[in-house]
Amino acid sequence: MQITRRLEFDAGHRIPNHNSQCKHLHGHRYAIEITLSGDIITTEGVSEQGMVMDFSDVKRIAKEQVVDKWDHAFLVYRNDKVVLDFLDTLPEHKTVVMDVIPTAENLARVAFDLLRGAYHDTYGNHLRLERVRLFETPNNWADHTR
Numbered sequence: 001m002q003i004t005r006r007l008e009f010d011a012g013h014r015i016p017n018h019n020s021q022c023k024h025l026h027g028h029r030y031a032i033e034i035t036l037s038g039d040i041i042t043t044e045g046v047s048e049q050g051m052v053m054d055f056s057d058v059k060r061i062a063k064e065q066v067v068d069k070w071d072h073a074f075l076v077y078r079n080d081k082v083v084l085d086f087l088d089t090l091p092e093h094k095t096v097v098m099d100v101i102p103t104a105e106n107l108a109r110v111a112f113d114l115l116r117g118a119y120h121d122t123y124g125n126h127l128r129l130e131r132v133r134l135f136e137t138p139n140n141w142a143d144h145t146r
């Protein structure tokens with residue numbers, strides 16, 4: 001069985017080497033969809049009986065590991081020196097420095113790596129992260145799968 005939880009967040013970025021408009025500082029209303037697989041929990045009387053995982057727990061962990069860190073932040077490639085230097089001049093600015101260029105593909109992969117170890121198989125139902133789908137716009141997305 002697979003379940004998917006969707007969350008949304010706002011962030012700024014740019015693609016420094018892009019040959020068109022994405023080299024400019026801009027932002028997106030990103031969406032992230034987290035897909036988990038596992039058996040349906042059959043333990044009698046527990047809150048999660050009938051579920052793979054409670055959607056509220058999927059959300060809580062996604063917020064802790066990714067969404068609250070990236071929401072209203074500027075996601076910047078560590079080698080994008082000119083932007084990094086500028087952001088450093090802004091007092092208490094929420095900047096997330098990334099080892100990779102913040103494309104949809106890389107954000108999906110980074111999010112997957114942050115989330116991979118965070119969903120614990122509490123009920124022995126073989127719970128595991130299957131996919132992170134990262135929407136940069138409603139029409140553009142990237143999937144990182146297990």
Ligand SMILES: Nc1nc2c(c(=O)[nH]1)N=C([C@H](O)[C@H](O)COP(=O)(O)OP(=O)(O)OP(=O)(O)O)CN2
Binds near residue numbers: 102
């Ligand atoms: N493979 C990828 N291609 C592009 C990425 C990316 O992350 N992976 N990112 C961008 C830019 O960030 C840009 O913001 C996206 O712009 P664009 O393709 O022009 O999308 P639209 O604004 O036209 O999106 P709509 O949903 O159609 O409004 C570029 N390429």
Ligand SMILES: [Zn+2]
Binds near residue numbers: 013028136
């Ligand atoms: Zn963009």
